Amino acid sequence: MSSCGIMSCTMIFLSLIIAIVVLVGNAIVIWLLGFQMCRNAFSIYILNLAGADFLFIGFQIGYCFYIIFDIYTIPIKLPLFFIVMLNFAYLCGLSILSAVSIERCLCVMRPFWYRCQLPRHTSAVICTMLWVLSLVLSLSEGKECGFLPGTNISDWCKTIDLIITSWLIVLFVVLLVSSLALVITIFCGLYRIPVTRLYVVIVFTVLFFLLFGLPYGIYLFLLVWAETFYYVFPCGFLPVTIFLSCINTCANPIIYFLVGSVRHHRFQRKSLKLLLQQARQDTPETEEYVEMGSLGRSREVNSLQGTESCFDQA
DSSP states (O other): OOHHHHHHHHHHHHHHHHHHHHHHHHHHHHHIIIIISOOOHHHHHHHHHHHHHHHHHHHHHHHHHHHHHHHTTOOOOOOTHHHHHHHHHHHHHHHHHHHHHHHHHHHHHSHHHHHHHSOTTHHHHHHHHHHHHHHHHHHHHHHHBTOSTTOOBOTTHHHHHHHHHHHHHHHHHHHHHHHHHHHHHHHHSSSOOOOOHHHHHHHHHHHHIIIIIHHHHHHHHHHHHOTTHHHHSOSSHHHHHHHHHHHHHHHHHHHHHHHHHEETTEEOOOOHHHHHHHHTOOSOOOOOEEEETTTTEEEEOOOOTTTTTTSOOO
């Protein structure tokens, strides 16, 4: 096996290991937010983002097995529908992440308008629209570019690819601008805004996507516009983008639980449910203890009265 094949195979095997962790982590987040906790607007975004990540990594695992079989020259045919679902999950995850960044930015920059004028259930409506839009774009590409069973490449393929690429660029720009605006407003605004766990979760989630999730989008973009792509980067670029995308999806659950476990700059062991509750907390850190007379001990409880101060439009 050539050095290129060894590197590609190593990256894919590492991606598979990480993908298993991703599935477990996102499954826990989906279970807790979907069935065990009361949801606010931010929780709805996180639930949908975890669902998109779960879908993305599930099909990514199948794609990794296909690449491994191809490296070892084992004849196997990958359904082209996998590509449609990968693009669908990636588009949906990026769209939801951009939406939560915009909404949080509006909450900080225009708090009165956000709390009083924004309709209820906005987050659920936006997530539904983004799922539908991503599905329509992906299925349109699959139909016109021959990725769906019984379809062939048509003259509309390049047009659909152009629309999807333009939408990706818009999402990247919106995510970057809204995140920068949020950080600048927090640290350089006229009024000092306390940094809460919710801010930390959003900033780190966006940062990890820009570092590790963006290369996969660039890969999609280059495939559309540069037919000589494989000759410019002949070895290892696809396995690297897959590996980085797995790191990105793996990072999200870890960020939620780590941020929820930090209190006054120290890590504390708590249940995963309580950690996830605290990760979405939109108030400055406070220590609250309730004296349990019958048990003769103190029990720490989570203060979430202000959690929905900005994200209470679920």
